[in-house]
Amino acid sequence: MVPPLPRIETTEMPATGSASLPDADPSTDADHDPFAGFAPALDAVREIAGAYLAGLPERPVSRAATLAEMERALDGPLPETGTDPAAALREWFERAEAGIVASPGPRFFGFVNGGSFPAALAGDWLASALDQNLVAWASSPAGAQTETVVIRWLLDLFGLPPGWDGTLTTGATMANLVGLAAARQWAGERMGFDPAADGLSGNPRIPVLVSEVTHASVRKALATLGLGRTATIEIPAPGGVMDPVGVRDALARLDGPAIVVAGLGEVNTGETDDLTAIADARDDHPHGVWLHVDGAFGLFAALSPRTAGLVAGVERADSVATDGHKWLNVPYDCGVALLRDGASARAAFAAGGAYLAPGTDEGPAPSGLGPDMSRRMRALPVWCALRAAGRDGYREMVERCLDHAAGFAAWVEATPDLEVLAPTRMIIVCFRVAPPGLDATTTDALNRRIVAAIQAGGRAFVSGTVWDRKAAIRAAFDNWATRPADVAILQAAILDGVRRQS
Numbered sequence: 001m002v003p004p005l006p007r008i009e010t011t012e013m014p015a016t017g018s019a020s021l022p023d024a025d026p027s028t029d030a031d032h033d034p035f036a037g038f039a040p041a042l043d044a045v046r047e048i049a050g051a052y053l054a055g056l057p058e059r060p061v062s063r064a065a066t067l068a069e070m071e072r073a074l075d076g077p078l079p080e081t082g083t084d085p086a087a088a089l090r091e092w093f094e095r096a097e098a099g100i101v102a103s104p105g106p107r108f109f110g111f112v113n114g115g116s117f118p119a120a121l122a123g124d125w126l127a128s129a130l131d132q133n134l135v136a137w138a139s140s141p142a143g144a145q146t147e148t149v150v151i152r153w154l155l156d157l158f159g160l161p162p163g164w165d166g167t168l169t170t171g172a173t174m175a176n177l178v179g180l181a182a183a184r185q186w187a188g189e190r191m192g193f194d195p196a197a198d199g200l201s202g203n204p205r206i207p208v209l210v211s212e213v214t215h216a217s218v219r220k221a222l223a224t225l226g227l228g229r230t231a232t233i234e235i236p237a238p239g240g241v242m243d244p245v246g247v248r249d250a251l252a253r254l255d256g257p258a259i260v261v262a263g264l265g266e267v268n269t270g271e272t273d274d275l276t277a278i279a280d281a282r283d284d285h286p287h288g289v290w291l292h293v294d295g296a297f298g299l300f301a302a303l304s305p306r307t308a309g310l311v312a313g314v315e316r317a318d319s320v321a322t323d324g325h326k327w328l329n330v331p332y333d334c335g336v337a338l339l340r341d342g343a344s345a346r347a348a349f350a351a352g353g354a355y356l357a358p359g360t361d362e363g364p365a366p367s368g369l370g371p372d373m374s375r376r377m378r379a380l381p382v383w384c385a386l387r388a389a390g391r392d393g394y395r396e397m398v399e400r401c402l403d404h405a406a407g408f409a410a411w412v413e414a415t416p417d418l419e420v421l422a423p424t425r426m427i428i429v430c431f432r433v434a435p436p437g438l439d440a441t442t443t444d445a446l447n448r449r450i451v452a453a454i455q456a457g458g459r460a461f462v463s464g465t466v467w468d469r470k471a472a473i474r475a476a477f478d479n480w481a482t483r484p485a486d487v488a489i490l491q492a493a494i495l496d497g498v499r500r501q502s
């Protein structure tokens with residue numbers, strides 16, 4: 001039981017100054033409770049969301065609504081007059097429903113999405129209701145400390161050193177940005193300038209080594225930070241794995257500090273870089289290297305003895321990005337930036353303002369390590385998910401996802417006319433349909449048609465991609481709720497697609 005808070009006797013509050021309060025506005029007079037609207041609005045969301053969530057296992061997983069359909073359903077002039085909040089909510093859902101994708105459901109294997117544990121969703125709703133602003137300690141001591149605690153819990157979950165810093169972001173793209181902003185700050189200071197204060201213009205270029213298959217979000221972050229989307233030193237990645245000797249050779253050609261970006265979980269295949277070999281190359285570079293690791297989903301491989309070896313060496317990184325809204329199964333949006341030492345990130349994102357000056361006896365400002373100032377309490381859904389599932393629950397979920405991926409990959413290998421295009425190391429299976437006798441162009445076109453047909457069919461959702469210059473299909477198994485029966489439906493949808501499109 002939560003003990004009741006002491007009651008604040010509002011009638012006894014002293015009026016400030018000599019002026020008395022103005023006459024009450026009739027719309028906010030004592031008889032009108034401005035908070036009375038919450039209960040019916042929240043009842044409505046509970047009813048709509050409850051029905052949606054209960055229907056997820058059976059709901060068509062994708063609705064291929066067209067732009068014209070969505071425009072017809074949703075476009076319209078700004079309403080001149082208002083309506084009841086619950087009615088507004090119901091109206092939106094009815095208008096938009098044809099375009100809602102059941103991506104949190106158990107048969108969505110596209111991209112790398114994940115779903116939402118019940119505790120995580122509930123925590124997210126509560127975070128919205130409490131509406132805390134995690135800009136400063138004083139604006140939410142509970143929120144700030146919760147974020148500190150979930151960062152500690154996540155470090156523990158991943159087996160990373162307990163003394164690391166971290167911050168929650170909107171996703172792995174922003175977590176990559178945090179790590180790379182810290183890296184930029186560290187490298188600039190080593191080169192004799194302060195990137196955050198002085199900017200990059202007129203200063204020496206900071207070399208950034210990336211794998212040729214580095215994720216688009218890394219390039220987006222590099223572009224945002226002025227380091228250059230393509231002004232990178234590209235390291236070959238045969239089979240999707242960055243060549244550590246290539247890293248070593250490229251570093252040997254540099255006579256100053258550098259940033260190396262490695263990956264845990266290539267998005268098409270789940271392949272991981274050899275972090276131990278890359279960290280060794282880093283250690284041997286006499287001018288210093290900041291090693292950043294994009295572990296958007298791959299970091300979770302640390303939870304299973306089957307895959308823990310894939311992340312060996314991650315503890316030697318300077319910064320690691322991962323996602324909450326993927327394999328952690330908390331709702332969008334949530335990412336995690338983890339930093340061996342937060343000093344460079346703090347310098348990169350420092351923001352002054354007399355009104356933000358900390359008072360005495362305050363804890364850290366949760367916005368200090370990232371690009372936002374005002375920010376929502378993303379820590380609460382993460383806290384609830386970790387509290388409700390515990391380490392055991394997460395381990396068990398990771399094992400289940402690995403089983404689904406391994407079982408599905410074995411099925412692909414055993415099925416005539418299907419072929420796996422890369423080893424399945426984790427939760428992504430990259431494969432294609434390749435009947436004998438078809439040329440490369442026809443095979444590519446067939447695979448694209450099959451992906452489109454599966455998506456339109458609504459039974460399961462997979463993404464198309466290109467791997468090894470071949471049109472391919474990829475399925476990601478990181479949803480907590482997927483059962484073997486869902487994987488069987490995916491298999492049936494693929495076989496149907498092959499039959500109808502061949």
Ligand SMILES: Cc1ncc(COP(=O)(O)O)c(C=O)c1O
Nearest residue numbers: 112171172173215217265267296
């Ligand atoms: C390896 C990798 N890095 C980064 C990202 C970007 O993550 P987000 O979309 O959460 O920003 C993804 C997304 O799939 C990814 O797979």
